Amino acid sequence: MTGDMLLALLPLLVLFIGSVSVLFVPERQALVYGVVCALLAAVLAWWPWLSVASDTPLVSSGFFARGCLTLWALLGAATCLLSERYRASRQFAAPEFAALVLFCVFGMSVLSASTSLVSLFLGLEAMTLAFYVLIAFDRGNTTGAEAGLKYLLPGFLASALLAFGIALVYAATGTFVLSDTVALTVAGASMHTIALLGWTLILAAIAFKASLAPFHLWTPDVYQGAPAPVAGLLASGSKGAVFALLLASVPLALIAPLRPLLAVLAALSMIVGTFAALPQTNLKRMLAYSSVVHMGYMVLAVLTGHQVGFEAGMFYLVSYGAATVAAFGLVASLSGPSGEPQNYAALEGLAARSPWRAALLTMLLLSLAGFPPLAGFMGKFVLFSAALDAGYVWLVVLALFSSLVSCYYYLRPVMRLFRSGQTAADHGPANGGERLVLGLCGIILVIAGIYPGPILRMIAAIVP
Amino acid sequence: MASENISTEQLAGLDALMSPLGWDLVAFALYVGLACTIVGSLLLAARFLGHRTRSPLKGQPYECGVEPSGPARPGYPVPFYLTAIFFVVFDVEVAFIASWAVAYDLLGWQGLAQIAFFIITLLIALFYLWRRGALDWGPQRR
Numbered sequence: 001m002t003g004d005m006l007l008a009l010l011p012l013l014v015l016f017i018g019s020v021s022v023l024f025v026p027e028r029q030a031l032v033y034g035v036v037c038a039l040l041a042a043v044l045a046w047w048p049w050l051s052v053a054s055d056t057p058l059v060s061s062g063f064f065a066r067g068c069l070t071l072w073a074l075l076g077a078a079t080c081l082l083s084e085r086y087r088a089s090r091q092f093a094a095p096e097f098a099a100l101v102l103f104c105v106f107g108m109s110v111l112s113a114s115t116s117l118v119s120l121f122l123g124l125e126a127m128t129l130a131f132y133v134l135i136a137f138d139r140g141n142t143t144g145a146e147a148g149l150k151y152l153l154p155g156f157l158a159s160a161l162l163a164f165g166i167a168l169v170y171a172a173t174g175t176f177v178l179s180d181t182v183a184l185t186v187a188g189a190s191m192h193t194i195a196l197l198g199w200t201l202i203l204a205a206i207a208f209k210a211s212l213a214p215f216h217l218w219t220p221d222v223y224q225g226a227p228a229p230v231a232g233l234l235a236s237g238s239k240g241a242v243f244a245l246l247l248a249s250v251p252l253a254l255i256a257p258l259r260p261l262l263a264v265l266a267a268l269s270m271i272v273g274t275f276a277a278l279p280q281t282n283l284k285r286m287l288a289y290s291s292v293v294h295m296g297y298m299v300l301a302v303l304t305g306h307q308v309g310f311e312a313g314m315f316y317l318v319s320y321g322a323a324t325v326a327a328f329g330l331v332a333s334l335s336g337p338s339g340e341p342q343n344y345a346a347l348e349g350l351a352a353r354s355p356w357r358a359a360l361l362t363m364l365l366l367s368l369a370g371f372p373p374l375a376g377f378m379g380k381f382v383l384f385s386a387a388l389d390a391g392y393v394w395l396v397v398l399a400l401f402s403s404l405v406s407c408y409y410y411l412r413p414v415m416r417l418f419r420s421g422q423t424a425a426d427h428g429p430a431n432g433g434e435r436l437v438l439g440l441c442g443i444i445l446v447i448a449g450i451y452p453g454p455i456l457r458m459i460a461a462i463v464p
Numbered sequence: 465m466a467s468e469n470i471s472t473e474q475l476a477g478l479d480a481l482m483s484p485l486g487w488d489l490v491a492f493a494l495y496v497g498l499a500c501t502i503v504g505s506l507l508l509a510a511r512f513l514g515h516r517t518r519s520p521l522k523g524q525p526y527e528c529g530v531e532p533s534g535p536a537r538p539g540y541p542v543p544f545y546l547t548a549i550f551f552v553v554f555d556v557e558v559a560f561i562a563s564w565a566v567a568y569d570l571l572g573w574q575g576l577a578q579i580a581f582f583i584i585t586l587l588i589a590l591f592y593l594w595r596r597g598a599l600d601w602g603p604q605r606r
Binding site: 021023 | 585588589592595
């Protein structure tokens with residue numbers, strides 16, 4: 001390990017040392033310290049003298065890895081800012097919370113930067129391990145404990161599948177390096193069947209983490225029970241990291257026998273997620289099923305298998321991530337000591353109580369549904385056109401159909417917001433951190449919808 | 465002579481039917497059947513031939529000759545559980561340190577620096593546990 005390698009690892013080291021040292025920071029400053037560490041890592045990733053840094057054996061330090069690290073670090077900082085008031089009303093231990101969020105960001109960064117099957121496993125496990133605790137962080141909440149258990153058990157199964165798949169791929173190809181394993185499998189390695197079986201198992205584990213349709217059953221319960229800021233990080237960051245890995249370093253679409261599997265996963269996610277979201281009356285459960293649908297769209301980007309599709313996928317991830325984090329952040333900012341306003345009935349008349357937050361929630365849901373002036377529309381546009389170019393017409397038709405149906409379940413809570421309601425306000429005004437995060441997400445959604453050129457160019461510059 | 469011929473022909477026919485693996489499986493099945501028969505017949509013989517006594521004294525658990533006292537499921541103090549968990553955590557880390565120790569001369573100063581980083585991280589974790597009062601034995605803290 002040379003000095004250059006240490007420089008290349010510096011952002012990751014900052015995240016790791018931050019997550020250890022925040023445990024010794026006093027309760028009041030811990031979350032702010034966590035935000036500072038995450039932002040420092042994000043800045044260090046683009047520090048000029050790091051551009052000469054060399055690759056380390058397990059994680060790459062390319063532009064894509066750094067861009068992803070910046071994205072996850074910003075999501076982590078947003079989670080810390082959003083949970084400040086939420087934490088105070090529920091007596092969370094702030095140092096542990098900040099440490100786990102930072103460690104989670106560390107895991108996501110390792111995962112999306114991994115160049116080897118070993119670091120893939122390490123990153124996924126580091127991320128998931130932190131989530132196991134974060135989801136059940138509210139110890140007084142029984143649904144939180146249930147959610148923790150429901151994430152833990154599928155998580156163990158997914159880890160086992162992943163480890164077994166990695167073992168099979170290694171047995172067939174004789175190397176852990178991701179690009180070599182994919183290339184050898186495409187070329188038809190000596191034990192082609194074994195390699196394909198291994199990749200299928202890895203795909204199943206990834207589908208568990210990204211909650212694609214046959215493997216999505218944990219999603220609604222976990223989102224409902226987890227603290228709202230954590231659910232936001234889970235919905236945007238963990239799924240984003242998994243898809244960043246698929247887009248950059250594991251182009252599964254190159255392996256021809258896996259394409260039908262990916263297409264079935266995408267189609268099932270769109271169909272099941274859409275129809276399961278229709279009858280929901282709980283905002284967090286509805287967002288959970290909608291995330292299943294959005295992950296189905298993301299599989300389209302993986303299926304295209306070329307640069308344009310990958311760029312469209314990253315753009316879609318950014319727009320989906322901003323909307324999701326802000327939606328869960330709004331739930332957190334609207335929740336008082338008695339609980340989160342999860343049911344649509346609790347949102348009734350929000351427009352009269354706090355018009356800004358009602359307007360923002362409307363905007364977020366419209367963006368997720370894909371209404372024109374917002375980022376969601378632009379994301380779907382570039383993504384679906386890339387998939388059309390790659391020749392997946394029936395999947396794009398299915399996606400258009402499911403986003404048409406999705407308007408119904410996204411607009412149901414919006415209608416409730418503007419009704420004159422009787423529900424009493426349980427929450428105070430938003431604090432500075434919440435305003436900053438929610439406002440930034442709103443601005444990103446509007447800019448990415450109206451003038452997406454700069455963001456698309458930035459993504460095109462980093463996607464390998 | 466004729467009968468010998470027939471028997472070898474039959475054997476050859478059986479060999480053609482069953483690969484060497486098949487013969488191995490037959491032998492294995494015979495072995496399993498024999499083992500089960502012996503164990504089962506011994507157990508049955510003990511049941512029918514042995515003589516049984518039942519008394520409350522015989523029903524008691526044998527605790528090194530000392531008469532048992534108290535319930536069989538006492539509430540363990542929580543520090544016991546915590547200490548057990550910490551032991552497991554730090555014990556697993558020994559596996560990593562041992563894997564460095566067997567190759568320390570090959571890994572050189574770089575390996576030493578890496579394992580030092582690892583051990584220092586563990587030490588910080590230990591300090592954290594200490595500060596949180598997780599190592600204080602007794603119910604008054606926490």
